[in-house]
Amino acid sequence: MTSHTFAAAGPLRGTIRVPGDKSISHRSLMFAGLAVGRSRITGLLEGEDVLATAAAMRAFGAQIAREGDGTWVVDGVGVGSLLEPAQALDMGNSGTSTRLLMGLVASHAITATFTGDASLSGRPMKRVIDPLSLMGASFEASAGGTLPLMLRGASPAVPITYRLPVASAQVKSAVLLAGLNTPGITRVIEPVATRDHTERMLTGFGAKLEVGEEGGETVIAIHGEADLKPMDVVVPGDPSSAAFFMVAASIVPGSDLTILNVGLNPTRAGLLQVLRQMGADIAEVNPREVGGEPVADLRVRHAPLTGIDVDPAIAPAMIDEFPVLFVAAALAQGTTRTTGLEELRVKESDRLAAMAAALTLAGARVEEHDDGLTIHGTGGEPLSGTPAGADVATRLDHRIAMSMAVAGLVSRSGVSIDDTSPINTSFPTFMGLMAEASAA
Known part of the structure; x- marks a missing residue:
């Protein structure tokens, strides 16, 4: 002390x-890792949680390197081209990394195992497992829907319209990321607004995404089989x-x-x-x-x-x-x-x-x-x-x-x-x- x-x-x-910003740092590594081509990220928060995301994206096939001036260079693997990780993905204490990456895997024909520290292993993952199961992914989770868990992605996954039962930017983001490699249009209905970093940045990377309103609720629609373009990100x-x-x-x-x-x-x-x-x-x-x-x-x-x-x-x-x-x-x-x-x-x-x-x-x-x-x-x-x-x-x-x-x-x-x-x-x-x- x-x-x-x-x-x-x-x-x-x-x-x-x-x-x-931590939320934006996570997403910049993920989306750059899904783009075809080279992205550069400056201002990345180099905390343990964000580094867990970088390690996972490398395991999926992206090339990620930090240059001497603190710029991160990412050569993406492409939506639909994720490699199956050779070993379990250790998420440390990062709930954001875990929930978003589960969405990513859910619509690819690969299997991945997620582990974490004692704190993360006590956190609820059922809120992400439920919608991703509807899209065709299958799960073997620990008691209570917690980590460690194994996820088998579906290919092709099934587009869904999902109303969020809890106000959670992480659950919203997991479904949208699964929608990237799902044929058709995947929709999320959000009764209460949550942080919208995923929608903003996916649009920047070239995804086709629409945000509208129906009956006072926000509806976010993402068009599947997306091709993400590389982008230079300055993390605010x-x-x-x-x-x-x-x-x-x-x-x-x-x-x-x-x-x-x-x-x-x-x-x-x-x-x-x-x-x-x-x-x-x-x-x-x-x-x-x-x-x-x-x-x-x-x-x-x-x-x-x-x-x-x-x-x-x-x-x-x-x-x-x-x-x-x-x-x-x-x-x-x-x-x-x-x-x-x-x-x-x-x-x-x-x-x-x-x-x-x-x-x-x-x-x-x-x-x-x-x-x-x-x-x-x-x-x-x-x-x-x-x-x-x-x-x-x-x-x-x-x-x-x-x-x-x-x-x-x-x-x-x-x-x-x-x-x-x-x-x-x-x-x-x-x-x-x-x-x-x-x-x-």
Whole structure:
């Protein structure tokens, strides 16, 4: 365990770049591996989950290499031409890799075995097995529909129209990927919108894909036996990582910080909307589209924030950003109320309980409810906990650790984090960027 104390260190200034978006990193490797020809990917998030996807695509026959400057070069194998892996595919802890790659295999005449670590092996795969079985794939899974599992793909697979029983971008993506090599048109009906990175990027790689609406529900149709064309992908910065610096620069007086190349996909940009409602000064500089994804540089300047009632309908577009929003609320003028956040109790930790306890230790006034927090802000005054500072238990949760690091920047006596090592799972450069921006 590596403990660290974060304390007020002056305004955040200069220009920083946050790591690449994880969801888009996975998909760029998969789709480039399915294209015929050479794609180049820059800004890839080189975490363990994404590297598991790269290893699997190599096992299917794609050639994938990292160049010295950090660019990844992918020579694809082509839709319909996947090789049968010589051994089991170890997915580590990556649910995204597993569910999307199951979709890929389901419409190819190959057999693949998927394994994972203890955590991944406890996660439900039945939500993907059900629709892929309807398309003709067959499965031998562990008890409860979990990993390890063996999948025999169908060739030809059968196109289906599938209504998602759970709001899941991974299940949607698995069915669409199976549809790539299925004759005819495969449709997914989505009652509740989920992140749409798959649809945007598949279109960029040349798939024929239509998104429409029927009876208030989104219908996504993909035309099978697709030929994907290679594409150069610039992975946008992860909005969930940028969130910590957006809040820090908003609440630390004198700050003027630019965060380069942040993905602003509307299904992920809820925090930006909420901070602006509270009065944040965040300008989108050089807005552009990269690989079908909206991107901009964000210039964030300190501004007085005002408490609001956060609309629960926005929760899906910022579910991972609530811990750091709670920190912003603690410095606002007046009261911020959040509701509809039961999902936060079943993340890496119970994030409602963990943040209520941590912020209270740091000197914030917080009331915890079943489905959210009510926070009475200081009106911009620094948080005043005990003179010795707050010792915060992060419960091995990277987002709790980073959120309370931000709180330390506006604290009279500092915030000590019991363990900073979990931060590396999603944002290995966080500590360095924080020090760099504070010293600029």
